Amino acid sequence: MVVLSAFFMSALVFGVLRSFGVFFVEFVAAFEEQAARVSWIASIGIAVQQFGSPIGSALSTKFGPRPVVMTGGILAALGMLLASFATSLPHLYLSIGLLSGSGWALTFTPTLACLSRYFSCRRSLAMGLALTGVGLSSFAFAPLFQWLLNRYAWRGALLLVSALSCHIVACGALLRPLSLAEDTAVGGPGAQLTSLLHHGPFLRYTVALTLINTGYFVPYVHLVAHLQDLGWDPLSAAFLLSVAAISDLVGRVASGWLGDAVPGPVARLLMLWTTLTGVSLALFPVAQASIALVVLAVAYGFTSGALTPVAFSVLPELVGTGRIYCGLGLLQMVESVGGLLGAPLSGYLRDVTGNYTASFVVAGAFLLAGSGILITLPHFFSCFSAPTSSPQDLVTEALDAKVSLPREEGLGEE
Numbered sequence: 131m132v133v134l135s136a137f138f139m140s141a142l143v144f145g146v147l148r149s150f151g152v153f154f155v156e157f158v159a160a161f162e163e164q165a166a167r168v169s170w171i172a173s174i175g176i177a178v179q180q181f182g183s184p185i186g187s188a189l190s191t192k193f194g195p196r197p198v199v200m201t202g203g204i205l206a207a208l209g210m211l212l213a214s215f216a217t218s219l220p221h222l223y224l225s226i227g228l229l230s231g232s233g234w235a236l237t238f239t240p241t242l243a244c245l246s247r248y249f250s251c252r253r254s255l256a257m258g259l260a261l262t263g264v265g266l267s268s269f270a271f272a273p274l275f276q277w278l279l280n281r282y283a284w285r286g287a288l289l290l291v292s293a294l295s296c297h298i299v300a301c302g303a304l305l306r307p308l309s310l311a312e313d314t315a316v317g318g319p320g321a322q323l324t325s326l327l328h329h330g331p332f333l334r335y336t337v338a339l340t341l342i343n344t345g346y347f348v349p350y351v352h353l354v355a356h357l358q359d360l361g362w363d364p365l366s367a368a369f370l371l372s373v374a375a376i377s378d379l380v381g382r383v384a385s386g387w388l389g390d391a392v393p394g395p396v397a398r399l400l401m402l403w404t405t406l407t408g409v410s411l412a413l414f415p416v417a418q419a420s421i422a423l424v425v426l427a428v429a430y431g432f433t434s435g436a437l438t439p440v441a442f443s444v445l446p447e448l449v450g451t452g453r454i455y456c457g458l459g460l461l462q463m464v465e466s467v468g469g470l471l472g473a474p475l476s477g478y479l480r481d482v483t484g485n486y487t488a489s490f491v492v493a494g495a496f497l498l499a500g501s502g503i504l505i506t507l508p509h510f511f512s513c514f515s516a517p518t519s520s521p522q523d524l525v526t527e528a529l530d531a532k533v534s535l536p537r538e539e540g541l542g543e544e
Contacts, residue, residue: 132248135304136260139199139241142298143179143206143234145267146291147172152275156284161219171222178231180466183239187459188319190240194307195455202236203298205229210292214285230295237298239462243455244305246446253446254396257439258386265379265435312452322456331448331508332457336464339441341500342404343468345411345493348476349374349430356414356486357423370427377431385436389443396443397507403437404501412494415487448507472496 150172157168189198209230216222242260249256278287316322326332350371357367385403389396410430417423442458449457476489504510 131304132245132306133256133260135301136241136245136256137263139237139263139298139301140261141263141267141271142295142301143238144264145271146295147176147234148264148268149271149275152272152279153284153287156279157219157222160284163219167219171219171226174223174227175231175234177466177470178228179234179238180469181463182232182235183462184456184459186236186238186240187243187455187457189236190243191319191322191455195240195244195305196302196307198240199237199302199305200299201302202233202240203296203300203302204233205236206233206298207292207295209233210288210295214288214292233295233298237302239459240455241301241305242442243458244308246442246454246458247308247310247451252390254389254439254443255383255386257442258382258384258389261438261442262379262382265375265382268375310451312450316450316452319456322453323460326449326453326457326460329449332461334503334506335444335448336461338500338503339461339465340468341496341503342437342441343465344472344475345408345496346434346472347469348411348472348489348493349414352473352476352480352486352489353414353427355480356490359485360418370424373424374427374431374434377428378435381432381435382439384432386439389440395507395509396440396447397504397510400437400440400444401501401504401510403433403440404497404504406433407437408494408497408501410494411497412491414490415485444507447509468496 154168157163157171161168186198186202206229209225209228209232212229213222213225216225242257245256245260246253275287275291278290282290316325353371353374354364354367357370358364362370381403385399389399392399407430410426410433414423414426414430417426445457445461446454472493476486476493479488479492480486482488
């Protein structure tokens with residue numbers, strides 16, 4: 131049920147974000163604004179979601195993931211609802227960007243952190259299955275939203291997207307709290323944040339993922355333009371991106387299974403996928419033939435999808451499941467800097483050099499640099515996986531600890 135919740139939650143957050151481009155043309159025409167100003171709607175939403183992740187993590191540590199995610203679902207739906215009554219672009223900035231973005235911040239990180247706490251032996255596979263919701267919903271929501279626009283116009287379509295977002299509340303209700311023995315040892319959100327800021331492996335891992343994030347999204351932004359520079363028509367270029375997206379789905383599930391089946395630390399598998407993704411990115415400018423470009427797109431899609439579930443699985447091994455809420459929130463906030471800077475940097479290199487050769491080579495170099503830092507993590511060269519907390523064992527330990535306490539007056543049956 132927790133995996134199912136995470137699957138639909140990832141679909142209702144990032145599936146909506148990835149497919150929101152179909153509203154772009156409608157907003158430009160309705161408000162008679164420049165495309166650059168309209169593009170800030172989604173950018174604000176993504177920025178608020180990423181930078182607000184620590185808040186969702188801290189609240190989940192204190193109150194549990196269920197009420198936090200359910201509140202986030204209400205805010206996400208309310209933002210879309212208010213957006214349907216917008217009369218100017220700033221209204222959309224506030225409703226979709228700020229309000230819905232705040233709801234997404236309270237939703238994504240707490241759900242994945244809760245998923246990490248529920249699984250130990252099959253954590254990578256659980257992550258891979260949950261995150262396939264992003265890719266599958268991207269294929270489903272784009273034509274669905276376009277159909278809603280054609281039938282109900284953009285205001286009616288936003289009302290129905292708001293109703294769709296309400297299902298995040300149901301996803302949050304499935305997140306039954308899980309008490310682990312180490313929860314009492316790690317302290318509150320403030321104590322956890324202080325310990326993480328002094329935790330060397332966590333800080334190195336954060337730097338590594340920030341570098342990886344800097345180059346990770348470059349093909350999704352610039353690959354179509356690069357192919358058009360090579361003489362491809364826009365439809366064929368967009369189809370190649372779809373091929374990469376399909377390969378991405380396969381990579382997520384395959385990597386999740388391998389992460390649990392292959393002996394050794396998960397960080398080693400993450401380093402492999404990151405290295406292969408960086409090499410495939412750097413080879414894009416070299417490939418000229420159509421077959422070579424298709425092969426590279428498939429390779430990039432598979433390896434970039436494969437690194438996602440194991441990237442989330444490494445964190446519990448580093449900081450422990452007791453600090454996963456705070457650790458994942460802080461990690462997402464910092465690594466978002468790389469995601470925000472990567473695409474503009476690639477565009478700047480394109481403007482300076484006149485082609486995308488330097489853009490893809492530099493993007494690949496960022497991923498290779500991140501994979502180099504992963505080698506410094508603890509237990510990287512060991513033959514066995516780093517020890518992780520098993521939820522069932524920790525609950526048993528907690529119950530045993532309660533039974534062994536001497537009975538005092540006033541405790542009653544408890």
